[in-house]
Amino acid sequence: MDGKSVELSGITMVFDGYTAVHPTDLTIPAGEFHSILGPSGCGKTTLLRILSGFQRPSRGHVLIGGEPVDHLPANRRPTAMIFQSLALFPRMSVRDNVAFGLEARGMSKRERGEKADELLALVALEAHADKRPDQLSGGQRQRVAVARALAVEPAVLCLDEPLSALDLKLRQHMRTELRSLQKRTGVTFIYITHDQGEALTMSDRISVMNKGRIEQVGTPTEIYDAPATPFVAGFVGEQNVFAGRVTAIENGFARLDGPGGTFTGRRMIDVSVGDEAILMVRPERTGFAGPDTDDGNRLSARVEGRELEGPYLNLVARDATGRRIVLHLANDGRAHPEGGPAVIGFRPEDAIVMTAASGAADAAARVDDAGADMAARG
Ligand SMILES: Nc1ncnc2c1ncn2[C@@H]1O[C@H](COP(=O)(O)OP(=O)(O)OP(=O)(O)O)[C@@H](O)[C@H]1O
Numbered sequence: 229m230d231g232k233s234v235e236l237s238g239i240t241m242v243f244d245g246y247t248a249v250h251p252t253d254l255t256i257p258a259g260e261f262h263s264i265l266g267p268s269g270c271g272k273t274t275l276l277r278i279l280s281g282f283q284r285p286s287r288g289h290v291l292i293g294g295e296p297v298d299h300l301p302a303n304r305r306p307t308a309m310i311f312q313s314l315a316l317f318p319r320m321s322v323r324d325n326v327a328f329g330l331e332a333r334g335m336s337k338r339e340r341g342e343k344a345d346e347l348l349a350l351v352a353l354e355a356h357a358d359k360r361p362d363q364l365s366g367g368q369r370q371r372v373a374v375a376r377a378l379a380v381e382p383a384v385l386c387l388d389e390p391l392s393a394l395d396l397k398l399r400q401h402m403r404t405e406l407r408s409l410q411k412r413t414g415v416t417f418i419y420i421t422h423d424q425g426e427a428l429t430m431s432d433r434i435s436v437m438n439k440g441r442i443e444q445v446g447t448p449t450e451i452y453d454a455p456a457t458p459f460v461a462g463f464v465g466e467q468n469v470f471a472g473r474v475t476a477i478e479n480g481f482a483r484l485d486g487p488g489g490t491f492t493g494r495r496m497i498d499v500s501v502g503d504e505a506i507l508m509v510r511p512e513r514t515g516f517a518g519p520d521t522d523d524g525n526r527l528s529a530r531v532e533g534r535e536l537e538g539p540y541l542n543l544v545a546r547d548a549t550g551r552r553i554v555l556h557l558a559n560d561g562r563a564h565p566e567g568g569p570a571v572i573g574f575r576p577e578d579a580i581v582m583t584a585a586s587g588a589a590d591a592a593a594r595v596d597d598a599g600a601d602m603a604a605r606g
């Protein structure tokens with residue numbers, strides 16, 4: 229099997245006057261594991277349906293392997309799609325499920341059986357070929373769906389939230405399996421998810437989508453450490469957020485004066501002196517400032533609560549303005565203040581400063597979801 233590149237050019241989708249996908253350009257090289265990450269309703273499935281030919285776009289073009297495919301229906305495109313429901317045939321054996329699409333390609337019954345067994349070996353299910361889907365675990369059914377999709381030898385495999393029905397442990401296991409299967413086959417994977425952990429662990433690159441627009445395309449590290457917009461910063465991972473006005477810019481850093489204090493962080497996007505802006509710092513980059521550590525940014529707060537996540541510990545603090553600040557610490561057996569006053573600090577290079585203007589409301593909403601008290605914003 230060989231992967232092919234995918235190119236979306238000016239793809240737009242308007243449903244009865246509602247724009248579900250604004251004009252979108254995206255190029256995915258052959259053999260890439262590409263995730264499309266975004267909240268419910270942002271247009272992920274619509275984009276994937278357009279790409280694989282199940283939905284005709286209002287405008288724009290799709291190229292696969294450099295060839296325009298706009299005129300081709302779904303079954304004539306070199307793509308396969310796995311839907312969230314998997315849609316396996318309950319009365320057929322696992323082998324017949326996998327072989328199902330091959331009959332239309334004029335293969336004999338024996339050839340179909342051989343091909344199905346080959347694919348079942350690829351997903352480590354050769355011993356289960358004669359079972360029915362309901363005799364398998366959720367993860368095994370998932371693998372049958374993957375084998376069935378690969379049977380038609382697609383160059384591009386589209387997966388729409390395929391793991392969302394599985395429990396956490398199995399989901400984490402399947403991440404690794406799907407990723408290694410993708411590497412072994414070389415097929416281009418386009419993977420839809422609203423789970424940032426999934427996107428970050430599996431992908432070569434991620435497109436982060438919001439309200440019908442791709443706001444950033446980048447490697448997991450770029451998306452997490454150098455978010456291009458406040459939405460991306462707030463949607464992927466958690467942030468502690470401080471609001472204020474930019475009072476100085478120097479050497480790529482911006483200083484922010486707000487009700488919670490004066491803080492410095494990396495200047496992102498087009499931040500200028502005088503702008504209303506927000507500073508964000510990850511909970512795992514926020515710590516306690518000791519007497520002899522100089523973290524650059526400091527604030528006084530009260531530690532109010534503690535949430536154990538197993539390997540990690542979230543300490544929840546509140547500053548004088550009532551803002552909630554989360555510290556994500558390794559559960560390494562060391563003692564931490566678990567109540568009462570504390571001085572919290574973070575390094576300027578670990579914080580980013582963005583204008584509060586475009587998309588900031590979305591980031592704020594997301595941080596609100598995480599429990600931050602945005603009402604205290606200046
Ligand atoms: N056939 C349709 N007719 C009208 N509106 C539609 C149609 N399909 C999708 N939409 C709308 O387009 C928007 C994007 O839908 P889409 O299914 O692409 O979202 P999504 O990102 O996949 O969300 P989810 O994570 O919930 O699956 C939604 O507001 C949806 O209601």
Ligand SMILES: [Mg+2]
Binds near residue numbers: 272274388
């Ligand atoms: Mg969807």
